[in-house]
Amino acid sequence: MNAFDYRDGVLHAEDVALPAIADAVGTPVHVYSASALRHAARAFSSAMGGLSSARFAFAVKANPNTAVLRLLADCGYGADIVSGGELRRAREAGMAPADIVFSGVGKTDREMADALDAGIGQFNLELEEEGRVLAQLASLRGRRAPAVLRVNPDVDGGSHAKITTGRRESKFGVDITSAADLYDRLARCDGLELHGVALHIGSQISDLAPLEAAYRRIGTLIVELRARGHHITRVDLGGGLGIPYRPEDRMPSLADYAAMVAGLTRGWDVGLTFEPGRIITGLAGILLTRVTWVKPGAIHPLVIVDAAMTDLARPALYNAYHRFAAVTPDGTTMTATLAGPVCETGDLFGVGRSIDRVGRGDLAVFHATGAYGSAMASIYNCRPLSPQVMVDGGAFTIVRDRLSPPEVLSATPAATAP
Numbered sequence: 001m002n003a004f005d006y007r008d009g010v011l012h013a014e015d016v017a018l019p020a021i022a023d024a025v026g027t028p029v030h031v032y033s034a035s036a037l038r039h040a041a042r043a044f045s046s047a048m049g050g051l052s053s054a055r056f057a058f059a060v061k062a063n064p065n066t067a068v069l070r071l072l073a074d075c076g077y078g079a080d081i082v083s084g085g086e087l088r089r090a091r092e093a094g095m096a097p098a099d100i101v102f103s104g105v106g107k108t109d110r111e112m113a114d115a116l117d118a119g120i121g122q123f124n125l126e127l128e129e130e131g132r133v134l135a136q137l138a139s140l141r142g143r144r145a146p147a148v149l150r151v152n153p154d155v156d157g158g159s160h161a162k163i164t165t166g167r168r169e170s171k172f173g174v175d176i177t178s179a180a181d182l183y184d185r186l187a188r189c190d191g192l193e194l195h196g197v198a199l200h201i202g203s204q205i206s207d208l209a210p211l212e213a214a215y216r217r218i219g220t221l222i223v224e225l226r227a228r229g230h231h232i233t234r235v236d237l238g239g240g241l242g243i244p245y246r247p248e249d250r251m252p253s254l255a256d257y258a259a260m261v262a263g264l265t266r267g268w269d270v271g272l273t274f275e276p277g278r279i280i281t282g283l284a285g286i287l288l289t290r291v292t293w294v295k296p297g298a299i300h301p302l303v304i305v306d307a308a309m310t311d312l313a314r315p316a317l318y319n320a321y322h323r324f325a326a327v328t329p330d331g332t333t334m335t336a337t338l339a340g341p342v343c344e345t346g347d348l349f350g351v352g353r354s355i356d357r358v359g360r361g362d363l364a365v366f367h368a369t370g371a372y373g374s375a376m377a378s379i380y381n382c383r384p385l386s387p388q389v390m391v392d393g394g395a396f397t398i399v400r401d402r403l404s405p406p407e408v409l410s411a412t413p414a415a416t417a418p
């Protein structure tokens, strides 16, 4: 579905004209569509729903807005978290502790203890020592921590180097060649209830082949672990499916992904967990911005907008493409470089791009910013954190106010040591 479309020449989010949001809230502002979120969440869970006792844990890192999480909880999603902050967010959104999976390569003792006390459903272990510390923390509480071992299958997900996680040299998971021995040792820890394995090979994956190769390797490992006498009841297949950012991008369909997973995992006799992030929220959000200046440039004019890399870091970090469109296009185009106001040469959203013609004061949007958009915001240059708005039909609600740097800093809890 396309929640962001033109009506009478004006870009709308569902039934709300974007200028109405800009007038009420100001710019830049992240705008989400509740219908698009529900649609994406249900499309994913119903495509995978036929698979054996599938569970869905939304990767909170993609969009930790509490209203977004609440909506996903209503669609039957739990949470894949990577920090104590994300644990708090998932709980605030009403996600049941049993539906929370704790991933992440650097969980502190404090974070593990808090997650144990909250009673989360699964820890995804990243190294042997982490498993031993978690076991001790659980034993101290007279408990056994439910856990799986995250394995690094040594498969390249094929996306940008900074978001590929399954190659041997990446920091994630344990080497698949030594995973069975490590599993043997951890399975002997009293405080652990080790019940399976997890993997995640990267994000914005546009081809099923690497996922299939990685899952095959996991299938072989399961056979090996069972031969050693382990009860393997759950496999966490991670997230990773990409979304089309450019009009010409072609992504694997959910039906093809589901068929591949069903075919490969048929004999596994386990429950499957999925940790999708981008595919759930990515296309359900836009960043609404206003053109501050059009400045003559040496090669192309510079369209300087009021959104910056502090609102949408992906172009500066990964050279990522986000389609730019005028809210009230006049039907003509221009070639321009899109820049933010931050005092950093890399604060660009695109160089020499053909875009809708815009001038000073015009409203425009960056599309597909619902995942890893507001989630990666910063207050660099003492910029405020932009507000977030949820549109549902003809109504919109501010689901996070604009926050000034002092407000953000006063809300930051003290850092926790291991």
Ligand code: LLP
Pocket (backbone or CB within 6 Å): 059, 062, 080, 103, 104, 163, 165, 200, 202, 203, 204, 205, 238, 239, 240, 241, 275, 276, 277, 278, 279, 314, 318, 371, 372
């Ligand atoms: N599970 C684990 C263990 C992960 O590391 C990730 C993403 C996910 C699930 C969700 O993956 P997704 O379905 O969203 O692809 N900031 C980058 C993306 C980093 C993703 C890191 N891990 C970006 O803006 O492209």
